[in-house]
Amino acid sequence: MAANxxxxxxxxxxxxxxxxxxxxxxxxxxxxxxxxDASRAQLDRAVASARNAYPAWRAKSFAERRDAIVKxxxxxxxxxxxxxxxxxxxxxxxxxQAKWEIGTSVHELxxxxxxxxxxxLIRNDGKHKIELVYHPLGVVGAITPWNFPIILACHKIAxxxxxxxxxxxxxxxxxxxxxxxxxxxxxxxxxxxxLNTVSGGNDLGHWMTEHPGIDRISFTGSVATGKKVMASAxxxxxxxxxxxxxxxxxxxxxxxxxxxxxxxxxxxxFLNAGQICMAVKRVYAPESLYEPLVAGLTKLAQAHRVGDGxxxxxxxxxxxNKMQFDKVMGVIEDTxxxxxVRITTGGHQLNRPGYFIAPTIVADAEDDMRLVKExxxxxxxxxxxxxxxxxxxxxxxxxxxxxCASVWTTNIxxxxxxxxxxxxxxxxxxxxxxxxADMPFGGFKESGLGREIGMLGLExxxxxxxxxxxxx
Ligand code: NAD
Numbered sequence: 432m433a434a435n436x437x438x439x440x441x442x443x444x445x446x447x448x449x450x451x452x453x454x455x456x457x458x459x460x461x462x463x464x465x466x467x468d469a470s471r472a473q474l475d476r477a478v479a480s481a482r483n484a485y486p487a488w489r490a491k492s493f494a495e496r497r498d499a500i501v502k503x504x505x506x507x508x509x510x511x512x513x514x515x516x517x518x519x520x521x522x523x524x525x526x527x528q529a530k531w532e533i534g535t536s537v538h539e540l541x542x543x544x545x546x547x548x549x550x551x552l553i554r555n556d557g558k559h560k561i562e563l564v565y566h567p568l569g570v571v572g573a574i575t576p577w578n579f580p581i582i583l584a585c586h587k588i589a590x591x592x593x594x595x596x597x598x599x600x601x602x603x604x605x606x607x608x609x610x611x612x613x614x615x616x617x618x619x620x621x622x623x624x625x626l627n628t629v630s631g632g633n634d635l636g637h638w639m640t641e642h643p644g645i646d647r648i649s650f651t652g653s654v655a656t657g658k659k660v661m662a663s664a665x666x667x668x669x670x671x672x673x674x675x676x677x678x679x680x681x682x683x684x685x686x687x688x689x690x691x692x693x694x695x696x697x698x699x700x701f702l703n704a705g706q707i708c709m710a711v712k713r714v715y716a717p718e719s720l721y722e723p724l725v726a727g728l729t730k731l732a733q734a735h736r737v738g739d740g741x742x743x744x745x746x747x748x749x750x751x752n753k754m755q756f757d758k759v760m761g762v763i764e765d766t767x768x769x770x771x772v773r774i775t776t777g778g779h780q781l782n783r784p785g786y787f788i789a790p791t792i793v794a795d796a797e798d799d800m801r802l803v804k805e806x807x808x809x810x811x812x813x814x815x816x817x818x819x820x821x822x823x824x825x826x827x828x829x830x831x832x833x834x835c836a837s838v839w840t841t842n843i844x845x846x847x848x849x850x851x852x853x854x855x856x857x858x859x860x861x862x863x864x865x866x867x868a869d870m871p872f873g874g875f876k877e878s879g880l881g882r883e884i885g886m887l888g889l890e891x892x893x894x895x896x897x898x899x900x901x902x903x
Contacts, residue, residue: 435464437607439630440614441473442480443623448473452632454608457523457749458739458785464521466607469631471638474599477627478644481570481597484624489567489595496593497544499621503588504540506616507533518581518609519740523748523786524703526740536585542868543589548889553897560900565893567595568670569646572639574660576652577603577751578706578808580610583674586866586883587649592625594892596647599627601635603652605752640664647892650674651708654806654832654877661880672881672891675874676806677834678712680827681863682849683724684820684840685717692839692861693727699837699863701735701790704747705810706755708878709835711863713796713803714814715823721816725794728812729775732790737781749786750809756786759809765801766793766811772800777811798826806832820849828854833875837863856882 438445448469453462469477488496507514515530522529553561573587580602591598602610607630614628629635636656640648640663650660651674664671681696683689700711716724738745750756763778777791788810796803796813803813817823827836836855840846846860856874866872871885881891 437464437466437611437630438614439467439469439473439477439611440618440626440628441477442483442627443618445615445618446473452604454521455605455752456520457751458741460753460785464608466604466611466630469629469635474629474635474638474642475644477599477629478570478642480624481599481627482644484597484622485569488592488597488622488625491595493544493547493593496595499625500544500589500592501541502620503616503626504537506620507540507613508537510612510616514581514609514612516741517612518606519748521606521608522577522580523751524740525745525748526743528703529740532579532582536582539582539866539868540585540589543586543884543889544593546869546886546889548594548886548893555902558902560902562898564896564898565890566896568892568894569596570644571596571598571647571649571892572642572645573598573600573649574636574639574652575600575602575610577605578703578708580606581613583651584610584613586888588626590883590889590892591649592621594889596892597625599629599639599645601629601631601639604630604632636660637663640669641666643667645669647671649883657879670891670894672873672883673879674708674872674883675834675877675879676808676832677708677710677874677878678804678806678830678832679709679835679837679855679863680713680715680853681711681837681839682820682823682827682853683714683716683720684838684842684845684849685719686841686845687720687839688841689720689723689727693724693731695861695863696839697728697731700812701732701747701810702864704750704788705812706751706808707864709857709864711812711837712807713827714812715817715827716814718816718818721814725775725792725814728814729792732776732792735790737787737789739785747790747810750788751786753786755808756780756788759788759807759811762801762805762807762809763788763791763811766796769797769800771795772797798829804830824849824852831877834878835859835863837861
């Protein structure tokens with residue numbers, strides 16, 4: 432019997448396991464459901480099923496695969512209310528944001544399949560024709576984190592399957608349930624074995640990265656785990672993309688309009704309680720705008736409604752799990768040890784069950800604080816003062832991370848010039864947070880390896896091949 436009815440999807444069918452693990456609601460810190468814990472034999476069967484499904488799936492045209500993926504997307508859209516509620520309970524985000532995540536996933540599944548990899552003519556000199564053609568890779572192992580389980584999985588599903596591969600998808604053990612429900616949709620909309628979903632612990636992820644039947648790993652998670660994934664995948668020289676953590680700087684230029692940008696900066700830093708790889712994690716502000724910006728962000732933080740994601744007026748939920756809650760509280764405690772620093776609001780947990788931390792603004796933050804050097808991944812934002820823009824750019828780049836960044840200004844040309852000096856995979860002017868179907872996403876430095884989304888993302892699920900033929 433499946434505990435609570437949540438099941439793996441293996442070879443187009445529901446499967447349960449002998450063992451289960453608890454799924455905790457972070458708004459109460461209590462378990463509310465159980466997920467099946469896949470055994471190694473179950474993973475082997477999921478991989479074997481994906482391998483069996485591969486020849487027929489890769490033989491389909493891009494248009495045929497697109498039609499099937501769109502059917503899957505529509506199946507997801509039809510269950511948005513049900514899956515949204517499960518996502519809120521397991522992840523903590525407000526219900527409206529959970530439904531938004533699912534709705535955006537539906538859109539991205541369709542939009543990412545609007546592009547096509549075509550053969551490229553390298554040379555035709557009358558004697559030879561040389562072409563570059565692309566093949567799918569085989570079976571993809573997709574591993575996702577707990578902050579955006581659905582949209583991150585759908586990015587992998589969209590291009591992984593559209594390119595002609597089949598897949599085994601493993602969600603985080605903290606948030607397995609909504610992904611298992613997506614597996615049910617795959618049973619009704621995709622050929623058996625094309626998309627398998629299996630839940631389990633970190634071991635299951637490790638088994639996937641070393642599995643000889645998996646050809647490509649698409650991993651999204653922390654830098655530390657990303658390094659383990661790369662090491663483990665090297666045993667079989669799997670193709671790997673790593674979408675890892677970030678410590679995104681936002682540089683406010685002295686011509687910026689503080690009133691206009693404060694709400695956007697706040698949104699970029701506090702959405703999903705700050706648990707976004709590409710959240711604003713450090714703000715650099717010039718002396719002339721410093722105090723108005725601190726005051727503006729403080730006011731927004733104080734007005735932000737924190738609570739259970741199932742309550743209609745909640746704007747920010749809890750931290751997703753105890754480990755992350757303890758980490759962020761540790762960063763706050765470290766911040767308090769720095770003498771000159773001002774915590775203008777927040778800096779404490781909420782007096783209620785669950786992993787809630789008050790939105791926290793830290794003024795006069797210093798470069799050597801943990802809050803500035805590490806990825807806090809929580810609702811705590813440091814604001815740093817700079818004297819000239821060169822100084823701000825140098826400090827923004829002085830990190831092992833390089834995921835995203837932003838520049839805020841009323842002079843777009845000036846903003847664009849500075850954007851190009853920042854070492855990050857995506858730099859926005861007057862914007863922060865978001866992905867678009869045609870924009871490749873990934874990190875510089877330790878924020879990742881390779882790109883997903885856009886044409887580069889689609890090509891990353893394929894192997895290029897040179898074909899040279901004589902013409903005479
Ligand atoms: P995590 O690295 O702890 O876990 C991610 C996934 O890896 C989970 O499914 C986990 O079970 C699995 N895993 C754990 N150990 C493994 C191993 N040895 N081998 C294979 N898989 C293993 O990350 P998390 O705490 O779930 O997520 C938060 C992190 O993810 C943050 O650092 C955040 O910035 C990052 N993230 C990055 C992106 C991006 O696109 N760059 C997006 C979202 C989150």
